[in-house]
Amino acid sequence: MxxxxxxxxxxxxxxxxxxxxxxxxxxxxxxxxxxxxxxxxxxxxxxxxxxxxxxxxxxxxxxxxxxxxxxxxxxxxxxxxxxxxxxxxxxxxxxxxxxxxxxxxxxxxxxxxxxxxxxxxxxxxxxxxxxxxxxxxxxxxxxxxxxxxxxxxxxxxxxxxxxxxxxxxxxxxxxxxxxxxxxxxxxxxxxxxxxxxxxxxxxxxxxxxxxxxxxxxxxxxxxxxxxxxxxxxxxxxxxxxxxxxxxxxxxxxxxxxxxxxxxxxxxxxxxxxxxxxxxxxxxxxxxxxxxxxxxxxxxxIYQDEALLDTLRCIRCGACMNHCPVYTRIGGHAYGTTYPGPIGKILMPHLLGLEATQDLPSASTLCGACAEVCPVKIPIPRLLQRLRKEAVDGDSLRPSRVRGHGVKRHWRERLIWSVWRQIHARPRAYRWAGNLLTRLRGLMPKQLGGWTRVRTLPKPAARTLHQLMQTRDAQTKTAQEPRA
Amino acid sequence: MSQALPPTPPTQVIFYATCLVDLYFPDAGLAGIQLLERQGIQVIFPQNQTCCGQPAYSSGFNDQAREVVLAQLEALAGDCPIVLPSGSCAAMMKHHYPELFAGTPQAQAIQALADRVWELSDFLLRVCQIQLQDQGQPIKVAMHTSCSARREMGLAETGPQLLDQLSQVERVEQARASECCGFGGRFSLRHADISAAMVADKAQALKAAGAERFVTTDCGCMMNIAGYTEKQGLGLPGQHLLSFLWERLNAEGQAPEEVGGRS
Known part of the structure; x- marks a missing residue:
């Protein structure tokens, strides 16, 4: 059966x-x-x-x-x-x-x-x-x-x-x-x-x-x-x-x-x-x-020292009572026996990450849950860990949770690989920043769910890098700090 | 849990802009730099700084985050304090860098870096013991303290204490002040509808408190809330706390430069 x-x-x-x-x-x-x-x-x-x-x-x-x-x-x-x-x-x-x-x-x-x-x-x-x-x-x-x-x-x-x-x-x-x-x-x-x-x-x-x-x-x-x-x-x-x-x-x-x-x-x-x-x-x-x-x-879970914290839970439900996400969507939305923050960190172990792949991301990591947890379970840290497991994102620390890597899509990897190329190289970053300021008038009016209820911020006319480069150069010329 | 004060006030700090301030809100960065200089502190702005790595880290891409962090380690070399106009990025450097590098050859250097990190409003208040003389017109302002500033950095009182130094500023308190605004980085895109429900409640609470403007130390929250209030026509602009403080010290009737909106 x-x-x-x-x-x-x-x-x-x-x-x-x-x-x-x-x-x-x-x-x-x-x-x-x-x-x-x-x-x-x-x-x-x-x-x-x-x-x-x-x-x-x-x-x-x-x-x-x-x-x-x-x-x-x-x-x-x-x-x-x-x-x-x-x-x-x-x-x-x-x-x-x-x-x-x-x-x-x-x-x-x-x-x-x-x-x-x-x-x-x-x-x-x-x-x-x-x-x-x-x-x-x-x-x-x-x-x-x-x-x-x-x-x-x-x-x-x-x-x-x-x-x-x-x-x-x-x-x-x-x-x-x-x-x-x-x-x-x-x-x-x-x-x-x-x-x-x-x-x-x-x-x-x-x-x-x-x-x-x-x-x-x-x-x-x-x-x-x-x-x-x-x-x-x-x-x-x-x-x-x-x-x-x-x-x-x-x-x-x-x-x-x-x-x-x-x-x-x-x-x-x-x-x-x-x-x-x-x-x-x-x-x-x-x-x-x-x-x-x-x-x-x-x-x-018991085999992993960090994940072990999940098992401290005494099932008081305070994490869900204080969770801004749970408060808005209620328990049934999660589709799991345990909803809310504790559900997000526990259910992936009970059911595997394939069946629970949307749970770890469904948090702003605001930490309201950990703040009230009577046994101090570091829920945001565990969510972070599960996010890492879902994409197999850490070559130094092999994934262990059942169903790990389920969210490891090529598109996602490409995004972060490009992101790394830019942000690990200061010159590339400054170049990209300059480009963004020049294209500030051409920014899209729509960006997925963001612009459904919000305006999109506009890049600055000059980055702080640019402003400070000018400022530092002027300071050097004047040989004294500007007011 | 507040950070121990240095034995003598430092004469020099490194300013870490954070990518959002750098690209979208440089006026907040300049305001922070000028507030520091006003205290007689020399501000160093390393041109090789980029991003703290949080976007990749909070998406689970630790490998990519580590590489970017190592670039920051190089850019921020030295002994003097590192100040950031963001509770979220400060918490990333202070608390998450050591976790990310635990057991690696760079662990010690990363910990030394983390120990130098200060959220700038905290640094101004407690290290510089800044005294603010308000030159502005009367205004009602609400403080939105980000979740990272509040819970990871322990700075729930910092923003309010700075605002309360300003004689013409009436600080109003919104209902459920400690509740998250719904930004959460990629959360706002990946779970857009939940995020929208959260930001709607936050904006309405700020409005209901009678605020004419809200201030915050985190540009993610600001983009989120101010983007919402602008689109919905609530007439409640947002501003970085540092921009607001600088404006209050210097304002002589001129209109404030609003950030977070389209120009």
Whole structure:
């Protein structure tokens, strides 16, 4: 069975569609403005820099010992009765989860929010195997009802406003149309509550997997994560291998950074720590707990010291909230599971550069993302690296990313070769500059997308080189500096 | 993160024009040179300078960028500070040159070059401790600090501090001042529609703040925003910060020379 269902489309077409949709643009602008000010308010009384340094150090320390920590995590979880599975690919992870479900005769699954499960298209896979998978996170539930994909990693339905959600719930579930968010939430909650009680398996993601104690931490606001991991008889947690951290005490600063960066909350309503199935003296909890560790291209990143920074991410979404490009086009335009700045640096590794070739260039390298990243991922530098990989542009540092060289066209190389010929030779450059000043009246009126909304600047009548040559000559003649 | 001041104020600097100032906005370069000379500093303009290499570098063509950088290394030889009328090109030299040459035989020489680099408005403010006496008419001006100046060079306050020395200048602040204008070099051509949406918002924010003019230290942003305001007839010209400062020191009622527009 093939899993080539990731809805890859042209980035340009997606961006165009979003730019032409005033509703989508308003929704994102308002939502991102709100999230930015909430984050700023939440950190207002904090010494943020030392905390970010600490967050980055914790993640780097964990990544430096990743193989070892994963083994320690596995050993501790197994000791506590959790079954640990390793999946090389997303498809393998889907198969493992399907097999667990089928071995239990499970027909229905309730899911907590998990971007890794989005990445591997788990819902479609399970449905094809005759297992119903229902999203229980409100945003994910809305997205599932709309047969869409998340447009944001923390707020999956952020592209919709209340009216659109009301309309959707009315069409799909018969909920009375309303502008009252509480009413809509309560209605969805009611529908989901019944499913929790009857679901055979609960599937959740993981925010932090603590190696030292064998603890799976889950951060959430709706209680659906708590229900997912405690009501059904079987809980399957699924996560990327990079989520492991060394010690329990590492959770505190990371959690402080995560919730404030993501939604501006000092703490989420729920923080779950799962370490074992139900014990003999316990009244509730699942009788079986599984952890599926997914690689899916991550270990390839691990081989490269610079790219490794990509794996520091704790999935707060602050980079997209602050990204001027994401704010204008929204998450769906990217056509990838993870949108925004983190998507641009992560997706090329998961899918290869052929499928993601338009992403690295879709940035002004403004650095707003890196400025707010709670673990200080140098996103612009990584984008720069991917641009280099896309054109195989550095003979001193061989390309390593899958699909590298995909943008290496002869025309592009010719442009930069001519550019180099001019700019590496001062005389050629001065000659070209002089020529430009003489042709200043003949400049084209149109230049692609630039002149659609802007005028084209006109070359100067004399270059600064020329002006200074004259000036320096006069100074020499006068033997004293001019005023 | 601001750059450490030299123990004694230098008497000589090398002026690095940057290709955009050289070819499109030489008045900004001349203004910068004259502001330095006004401080009693001797300005050297090496005729062999070309471009910092950023266009190729940010497109991923590191090999071509390196060759061009090596030509700059030769042109900028010496010990004195190198000053640039651009946050973006200054950041290229200061932060990206060492990355580009890490592990190469030139790494040390490149680092020495990077250490000499100053963005000129920062140099005027902190090294020269320039004092500006405003001779101009009252005007409302907004400062657009480029993303490189703001985030890579840490100069978010520099432009505003210089403008605030001018008694007749009312500095207005646009909404979302720290948001990118959408230039991004080739981004503005390759992703023209996204760039257009960004520059439209930026120009409107500047206009809504009540600015009669906007100033910036980066010609890429200026071409972008001023090109937009001109085409849309918003009546909001742009000017390089250095040109503006020089004009304010010398203006006696004469009309300012507008840059960024067609003449």
């Amino acid at each position: 093939s899993l080539q269902t990731i809805p890859l489309h042209s980035f340009d077409a997606g961006a165009q569609a979003a730019l032409n949709n005033p509703q989508v643009r308003r929704n994102f602008r308002q939502a991102m403005d709100g999230l930015m000010s909430k984050r700023a308010a939440a950190f207002a009384d904090w010494e943020l820099e030392p905390l970010r340094e600490l967050g980055a150090a914790i993640r780097l320390r964990a990544l430096a010992r990743l193989p070892e920590l994963l083994e320690q995590l596995e050993a501790n979880l197994q000791k506590q009765g959790v079954q640990v599975h390793w999946a090389q690919t997303g498809e393998e992870a889907c198969q493992i989860i399907r097999d667990i479900c089928q071995a239990r005769g499970a027909k229905s699954v309730i899911k907590g929010k998990s971007m890794v499960s989005e990445e591997m298209e788990l819902n479609h896979f399970l449905e094809a195997a005759g297992i119903e998978a229902l999203e229980s996170d409100l945003g994910e539930y809305i997205v599932q009802l709309a047969e869409e994909t998340p447009s944001h990693i923390i707020m999956p339905a952020i592209h919709k406003n209340t009216d659109e959600i009301s309309q959707l719930l009315h069409e799909k579930t018969g909920t009375e149309p309303s502008h009252d968010v509480d009413y809509l939430t309560a209605s969805a909650r009611q529908q989901l509550r019944e499913k929790f009680m009857t679901a055979d398996v609960g599937i959740s993601g993981v925010n932090f997997a603590v190696a030292e104690t064998g603890t799976l931490c889950l951060v959430e606001n709706e209680g659906n994560g708590r229900l997912t991991t405690s009501v059904p008889a079987c809980h399957i947690a699924v996560t990327g291998i990079e989520k492991v951290i060394e010690k329990l005490e590492d959770v505190t600063p990371l959690l402080a950074l995560l919730t404030r960066s993501a939604t501006g909350q000092h703490i989420t309503t729920y923080f779950n720590m799962v370490s074992a199935p139900r014990q003999a003296d316990e009244k509730d909890g699942p009788e079986a707990v599984h952890l599926v560790l997914v690689d899916s291209g991550r270990s390839a």
